Amino acid sequence: MTHSGDHPSDHDHGQCVAGALARMEKCCAEKGLRLTPLRRSVMKALAETHVPLGAYEIVERLAAGGEPTPPMSVYRVLDFLVAEGLAHRIESRNAFLACGHPHDAEEVVVFLICERCGLTKEVASHAVGRDLAWAARAAGFEPRQRVLEVAGTCASCREAASAAAPGAAETAGAG
Template sequence: MARVEALCAQKGLRLTALRRRVMRVLAESHSPLGAYDIVERLAAGGEQSPPMSVYRVLDFLVAEGLAHRIESRNAYLACAHPHGDEDVVVFLICNQCGLTQEVSSHAVGRDLAWAARAVGFTPRQRVLEIAGQCARCHAHGASENDASADKAER
């Protein structure tokens, strides 16, 4: 939240109470949240916010680089860190538990920018979503597979 507050102050943006609460909900989640998930979490905290207001806040947060929209999930995630103009933001999304990790890569961004320029393409967005399995689910699956193999051997 300190980065969000500093960025808003630096840009002269108003960080309203609802913007602050929506950002806090996103920051507390390690999985992308849909707008209605956010509305439900706000309601659980005692605040009734219309979905359209939450959507407007999400649009603001995405436009200002404070949150990302995960297209494949139609959901949102707090931005973990600032990105350079040439960086590509990569989301590693676990198919099993939904854990989403944000990483960025200047090298990938540089190579994609070069490839795009070579064909006269202007990217609108520099985001990649990669679905797979997180380390925890992989370890859990491996231990389940080991246990099944042990039972089969007996």
């Protein structure tokens, strides 16, 4: 059941998938948008992992699940999901991540991207949003996108690294 790059479950992942699909259903119902089987399948594929997926990885997952789909169709669904705020595009990886909650215009979305396993955690910050708005205004700049991508090492990979080299971690964590 584990996909490459996923860590052993540190949370009830069924909740993530169910939550993402429920949010999509609600969004489509409210806006009168069609929830096609393909839209649902792509959302499910995205929600099944916290590692951003490229369009071709989604095509492969759909094919493996018995739903062969042309890449163009997958691209169209991804455009739809991003436009409706149901998924985010991670520019640095040219990949997509399901989003489980709405964002307001004041906040900046920060993606914490693990360079080892690809795990990507989304955190939203009003404080960063305010600072960025202030800095942009001072520069006479109008931001189109309010997203930050931060590369680094996730908690699981840090733990794995410290297990492999206990001495180094002890020194770093002391005090």
